[in-house]
Amino acid sequence: MTELRVGMLGCGIVGTAVADLLRSNGPEISLRTGAALRLMRVAVAHPEKHRRTTFDPGILTGSAAEVVADPRVDVVAEVIGGLEPARTLLLDAIERGKSVVTANKQLMARHGPELFAAAARAGVDLRLEASVGGGLPVIQFLKESLAANHIREVTGILNGTTNYILTKMADEGCEFDRALEEAQQRGFAEANPTDDVDGHDAAAKLAILATIAFHTPVRADDVYREGIRRVSPQDMQFARELGYAVKLLAIAREDEGRVEAHVHPALVPLTHPLAAIRNEFNAVFARGDAAGEMMIVGRGAGGLPTASAVVADLIDIARNRRTGARGRVGWDALEARPLRPMEEVACPFYLLMQVTDRPGVFARIATIFGEEAVSIASIVQKSRGQVADIVMVTHTALEAQMRRVLSRIESLDVLHAVRDVIRVTDGG
Amino acid sequence: MTELRVGMLGCGIVGTAVADLLRSNGPEISLRTGAALRLMRVAVAHPEKHRRTTFDPGILTGSAAEVVADPRVDVVAEVIGGLEPARTLLLDAIERGKSVVTANKQLMARHGPELFAAAARAGVDLRLEASVGGGLPVIQFLKESLAANHIREVTGILNGTTNYILTKMADEGCEFDRALEEAQQRGFAEANPTDDVDGHDAAAKLAILATIAFHTPVRADDVYREGIRRVSPQDMQFARELGYAVKLLAIAREDEGRVEAHVHPALVPLTHPLAAIRNEFNAVFARGDAAGEMMIVGRGAGGLPTASAVVADLIDIARNRRTGARGRVGWDALEARPLRPMEEVACPFYLLMQVTDRPGVFARIATIFGEEAVSIASIVQKSRGQVADIVMVTHTALEAQMRRVLSRIESLDVLHAVRDVIRVTDGG
Numbered sequence: 001m002t003e004l005r006v007g008m009l010g011c012g013i014v015g016t017a018v019a020d021l022l023r024s025n026g027p028e029i030s031l032r033t034g035a036a037l038r039l040m041r042v043a044v045a046h047p048e049k050h051r052r053t054t055f056d057p058g059i060l061t062g063s064a065a066e067v068v069a070d071p072r073v074d075v076v077a078e079v080i081g082g083l084e085p086a087r088t089l090l091l092d093a094i095e096r097g098k099s100v101v102t103a104n105k106q107l108m109a110r111h112g113p114e115l116f117a118a119a120a121r122a123g124v125d126l127r128l129e130a131s132v133g134g135g136l137p138v139i140q141f142l143k144e145s146l147a148a149n150h151i152r153e154v155t156g157i158l159n160g161t162t163n164y165i166l167t168k169m170a171d172e173g174c175e176f177d178r179a180l181e182e183a184q185q186r187g188f189a190e191a192n193p194t195d196d197v198d199g200h201d202a203a204a205k206l207a208i209l210a211t212i213a214f215h216t217p218v219r220a221d222d223v224y225r226e227g228i229r230r231v232s233p234q235d236m237q238f239a240r241e242l243g244y245a246v247k248l249l250a251i252a253r254e255d256e257g258r259v260e261a262h263v264h265p266a267l268v269p270l271t272h273p274l275a276a277i278r279n280e281f282n283a284v285f286a287r288g289d290a291a292g293e294m295m296i297v298g299r300g301a302g303g304l305p306t307a308s309a310v311v312a313d314l315i316d317i318a319r320n321r322r323t324g325a326r327g328r329v330g331w332d333a334l335e336a337r338p339l340r341p342m343e344e345v346a347c348p349f350y351l352l353m354q355v356t357d358r359p360g361v362f363a364r365i366a367t368i369f370g371e372e373a374v375s376i377a378s379i380v381q382k383s384r385g386q387v388a389d390i391v392m393v394t395h396t397a398l399e400a401q402m403r404r405v406l407s408r409i410e411s412l413d414v415l416h417a418v419r420d421v422i423r424v425t426d427g428g
Numbered sequence: 429m430t431e432l433r434v435g436m437l438g439c440g441i442v443g444t445a446v447a448d449l450l451r452s453n454g455p456e457i458s459l460r461t462g463a464a465l466r467l468m469r470v471a472v473a474h475p476e477k478h479r480r481t482t483f484d485p486g487i488l489t490g491s492a493a494e495v496v497a498d499p500r501v502d503v504v505a506e507v508i509g510g511l512e513p514a515r516t517l518l519l520d521a522i523e524r525g526k527s528v529v530t531a532n533k534q535l536m537a538r539h540g541p542e543l544f545a546a547a548a549r550a551g552v553d554l555r556l557e558a559s560v561g562g563g564l565p566v567i568q569f570l571k572e573s574l575a576a577n578h579i580r581e582v583t584g585i586l587n588g589t590t591n592y593i594l595t596k597m598a599d600e601g602c603e604f605d606r607a608l609e610e611a612q613q614r615g616f617a618e619a620n621p622t623d624d625v626d627g628h629d630a631a632a633k634l635a636i637l638a639t640i641a642f643h644t645p646v647r648a649d650d651v652y653r654e655g656i657r658r659v660s661p662q663d664m665q666f667a668r669e670l671g672y673a674v675k676l677l678a679i680a681r682e683d684e685g686r687v688e689a690h691v692h693p694a695l696v697p698l699t700h701p702l703a704a705i706r707n708e709f710n711a712v713f714a715r716g717d718a719a720g721e722m723m724i725v726g727r728g729a730g731g732l733p734t735a736s737a738v739v740a741d742l743i744d745i746a747r748n749r750r751t752g753a754r755g756r757v758g759w760d761a762l763e764a765r766p767l768r769p770m771e772e773v774a775c776p777f778y779l780l781m782q783v784t785d786r787p788g789v790f791a792r793i794a795t796i797f798g799e800e801a802v803s804i805a806s807i808v809q810k811s812r813g814q815v816a817d818i819v820m821v822t823h824t825a826l827e828a829q830m831r832r833v834l835s836r837i838e839s840l841d842v843l844h845a846v847r848d849v850i851r852v853t854d855g856g
Binding site for chain 2: 017021024025028029032033034129135136137140141144145146147148149150215273276288289290291292293294295296297298299302304305307308309311312314315316319320322323324325326327328329330
């Protein structure tokens with residue numbers, strides 16, 4: 001029986017779940033794979049602290065560097081999170097010829113290409129399934145299952161908190177603030193929700209997925225990003241009347257050698273499979289030139305689902321060890337491709353405007369659209385006394401065109417407010 | 429650059445798509461994986477026949493045995509289908525130490541355990557992604573992505589033809605015969621539809637998935653099977669009123685060491701992710717003890733999607749070859765577990781009955797349910813003159829109990845017909 005001796009860095013929610021999972025399913029895993037996973041060393045900030053999960057003597061240590069350097073450790077699993085010291089520790093492990101597993105989204109979204117390159121040079125395995133989508137096997141899906149495909153698009157609902165909030169708003173017609181409060185009470189949102197609701201979390205995940213799908217470095221900062229704070233119950237209702245759901249989408253596409261990546265609220269046709277993803281569920285939709293359209297759905301967070309992905313990666317490395325393979329799924333072919341600036345991204349747009357309800361107003365607005373060559377697909381006008389709501393959906397237009405339209409409309413004296421502008425997905 | 433020299437057996441729809449895909453995406457695949465896939469020999473029934481795809485001289489041959497025996501062939505990809513000669517050819521290749529890839533559902537559903545055992549003995553890779561669900565990566569999902577989990581359930585919509593027909597019936601309120609005719613006209617159903625509509629195709633696929641998920645031999649003949657011919661537009665409508673969709677489900681579960689596997693129409697709660705799978709799409713829903721509930725969705729058939737899975741398997745073997753690994757994802761731990769007889773499978777049941785509309789009839793029916801200890805969850809009675817429709821949903825009951833209830837009800841003089849009995853899934 002091959003043994004894979006694991007050194008784990010960190011033992012918070014995910015690390016504890018990894019230890020528990022190895023304990024409960026370890027014997028079955030050994031039987032199935034012919035390889036035993038042994039938790040050899042675990043680095044924690046306070047080794048003396050009382051923990052729910054107990055470890056044999058000598059396993060816990062306060063020094064992560066010691067775990068990485070320990071010659072009895074074959075593979076390093078990093079579940080600390082954050083950029084440093086995680087980055088330095090992983091690079092150290094890789095240089096020592098150890099394969100590594102990471103659940104670290106921020107690190108991979110910012111320094112992924114550097115780590116991939118180091119692993120390729122050292123000929124070791126770098127696996128990162130747990131860094132995106134908890135237990136959802138999106139990395140293996142893109143990197144191995146779709147390996148025969150030229151991937152054209154990866155679109156995901158990558159943040160469970162915002163999907164929960166948007167589902168709540170759609171079902172109950174409530175405002176963003178109330179839905180957020182309920183998500184916080186139910187443990188689906190943090191006290192400081194900005195990482196989720198402003199799209200940072202989804203942008204980091206999308207950077208990782210785009211890097212893998214399109215074989216080009218895409219960093220979190222390369223991803224255009226808008227959060228869901230401006231989405232209103234009115235938007236939800238108008239969208240539904242028009243046949244759409246409102247979702248926070250993370251969209252990456254490759255076309256003519258250029259890659260675009262953006263996170264923002266989007267109107268998704270109710271017939272699109274992503275429209276049916278509710279509550280805290282995550283989903284990744286991908287389109288390959290051979291396999292066609294596919295989607296994976298599941299819970300994208302939580303200790304045990306994330307541990308499921310960490311341990312699956314450890315099993316993969318154990319299978320390599322048993323058969324003498326290293327660096328089996330390589331990372332050595334990243335080529336920098338130009339990113340498409342957001343201004344050159346095209347889609348239809350939904351707009352909700354409040355205008356003074358008097359003759360000629362609509363003509364002035366329509367004239368601006370016409371002059372900027374943005375054609376209008378549908379219009380609904382609802383009068384509310386002195387003020388009218390205008391809901392518009394355009395045909396496909398460039399972001400740059402739409403920005404010109406908006407800046408001209410916003411200077412009209414008859415315009416009270418452009419309440420919201422939401423991009424529309426064309427249904428895949 | 430590692431080269432993997434492929435011998436392909438068969439060149440029909442899938443084989444032609446494999447050749448086309450290797451041609452179009454081959455250079456990119458080599459670049460990404462560090463391994464070149466080279467189509468070395470292709471066995472076809474009529475090598476002299478004109479084909480859409482052309483091959484270099486010397487590649488086509490009429491003898492599959494020659495391809496298997498050719499020392500220049502590293503790996504054998506079988507896309508002939510059927511039991512023989514596919515089984516003998518694959519066993520021959522395995523004994524010669526060659527890894528094999530197969531798209532053969534019937535073969536794997538009947539002789540899978542024999543082939544797994546032979547591959548384990550020879551230490552070669554046997555990959556079968558294309559045998560279930562076309563391009564959907566369900567095998568890798570269950571066998572690798574969920575490797576850390578004890579899998580509790582695998583439920584799928586595994587047949588696109590029947591899902592198309594049921595979607596049509598639900599949307600348009602039409603009869604089975606008309607929906608089948610339309611599916612045939614649109615190329616979604618065969619002239620002889622029995623393999624699809626009677627559940628044989630789904631049962632074979634479920635046998636493969638259950639074998640993999642539960643590590644026990646499950647053969648197509650072990651799977652209890654009912655098709656969709658009896659499903660009526662009335663069932664569709666009553667189901668919807670009760671909050672369900674009607675789907676042909678393939679269900680496999682493991683509980684207390686026993687495995688159940690059955691294919692039949694089922695009422696699926698509209699809130700269950702499988703209820704949203706429409707038209708010719710396939711989906712596999714799985715539940716692991718760590719990862720929780722997950723689902724994969726995509727087109728489950730077609731030349732190019734299936735070729736995507738065949739080539740992904742070849743890439744996996746090429747990655748093994750490049751790094752010197754063989755028999756990496758083993759098959760050596762199948763243990764025979766007892767199968768749960770259908771009589772001992774429990775679920776709620778939906779029944780649609782036509783009875784004489786006169787006092788006391790319902791009491792007689794209810795008495796039988798009570799005497800057999802099957803409790804009733806809901807009842808709708810709709811009078812149509814002399815005859816009334818009774819729609820009932822029971823609480824969870826054993827198949828055996830339900831069969832006793834049915835045989836007693838059917839002997840009542842006031843009963844015109846038990847129009848349909850459909851099992852209800854409990855929402856996962």
